[in-house]
Amino acid sequence: MSDRSGTIRVGLVGARGYTGAELVRLIDGHPGLELSYACSRAHAGDPVIDHIDHAPADLRFLEAEASTVGAQQADVCVLALxxxxxxxYVAAIDEACPDTVIVDLSADHRFDEDWAYGLCEQNADAIGASRRIANPGCYATAMQFATLPVLDLLGDVPPVFAGISGVSGAGSTPSxxxxxxxxxxxxxxxxPVGHVHEREVSHQLGRAVRFMPHVAPFFRGLSVSAALTLREPAMLSDIVERYTTWCADHPLVRTLETHTPTPRDGADTNGALIGGLAIGDDGRxxxxxxxxxxxxxxxxxQAIQNINLALGLDPLEGLMP
Ligand SMILES: NC(=O)c1ccc[n+]([C@@H]2O[C@H](COP(=O)([O-])OP(=O)(O)OC[C@H]3O[C@@H](n4cnc5c(N)ncnc54)[C@H](OP(=O)(O)O)[C@@H]3O)[C@@H](O)[C@H]2O)c1
Structure with missing residues (x-):
């Protein structure tokens, strides 16, 4: 488990992918974490630094065998598969080192009640008490941030979301x-129907939503525009106040009020921007x-934030500029 200096040892399976490379960089910049192993089938045996900047100089990719992962006995394992x-991998860790915190970036455990749902701004207590954390989907994160501040004000009309993301959202495998x-x-x-993030947000919010994603020719960043319908007419100023108050409690989420954020505005940042607030003539x-x-x-x-919460660190450790 953690080494003699108290540094928390983090392993990464799926390390050569897009999210894996970002995790290598964030772990390198985090004062309490060290990358103790990284797995890749394609690059097994190669120095990690030959493929990913910010990797420890002496680390080589391991085979992505489940038994190898279990044998590492790290404090944390992130699955970026x-x-x-x-x-x-979960079975091997359950068997060899059940106290290891697992953060799964895939959708495999987002509907599993034995795992904490890792939307940190909404679920910090459950994450802090869990060793098994399902990181939310990227679009699902933005959809919930757009909706949570006014969830109790919504009427029966299902929320509708249009999403647009850069090509990295599809991962590095050609498609x-x-x-x-x-x-x-x-x-x-x-x-246009049945996207896993549509099911994820419907499950988390406890009400049906619709979601239509699009991919565009830029690399990173996404935006979700939500069409929400309020139960009762409201003033724009009251709605702005709702979002401002909610964001004040969540330092990584900022509101631009009526100004609309674009994917580029959110790109290369650890946080989220909510804006473009507008009310129709009917007030609803x-x-x-x-x-x-x-x-x-x-x-x-978000995975780093989840690791911080699960290990009792400052939730924003390693994430502020
Ligand atoms: N991209 C995003 O914007 C984003 C956002 C949120 C969540 N996610 C989720 O995060 C996960 C990773 O996404 P990504 O974009 O980083 O994907 P990616 O770029 O395609 O990378 C996938 C990684 O998994 C490894 N891999 C693939 N199949 C494997 C298998 N059967 N067994 C073991 N390793 C395997 C690959 O390396 P080797 O082939 O070398 O082993 C690679 O390192 C996915 O579940 C994705 O849905 C992605």
């Missing part, structure tokens, strides 16, 4: 969603936009 790939030919001068709508139609970096607050920064 595609969906449906986590089970054998139409990150194909430069498809995306050249273009935007690609996909999964509410528009709001949230922008985050899909690889950071949508994945790696």
């Amino acid at each position: 595609p969906n449906d790939a986590s089970a054998r 139409p969603k990150n194909d430069p030919e498809v995306l050249h001068d273009n935007v690609l709508p996909y999964a 139609a509410l528009g709001v936009t949230c922008a985050i970096d899909n690889l950071l607050k949508g994945a790696a920064s």
